Amino acid sequence: MNALTAIKPDDITTFLGSIPAEEYERRAKLRSYRNAASGMIASTESGTARQLAWLVVEYATPNLYAEAPAEWLDKLNLLSKRLMLTAMQVEEMDLLLREVSHA
DSSP, X not given: OOOOOOOOOOHHHHHHOSOOHHHHHHHHHXXXXXXXXXXXXXXXXXXXXXHHHHHHHHHHHHHXXXXXXXXXXXXXXXXXXXXXXXXXXXXXXXXXXXXXXXX
């Protein structure tokens, strides 16, 4: 029996082929932000947090597999991070307001 196992490529490798490790890391981080934002869209009760998460999805999705310089991917990751942090803060603030108004 052959001891080698086939490694199945993920979505980034499938669409972009072999890319440098640094670029792969940037795109994988962007994919993580996009996936986290998608989860927030489905789970938050805060309309504002949902809108911010949608912005992450709308920016990240078309750029995840598109050709882009490293600096662009870095800036997009930073934007996605900031939007997600803001969305989480807004969600927390909205929760506090709901608790106060129901007390």
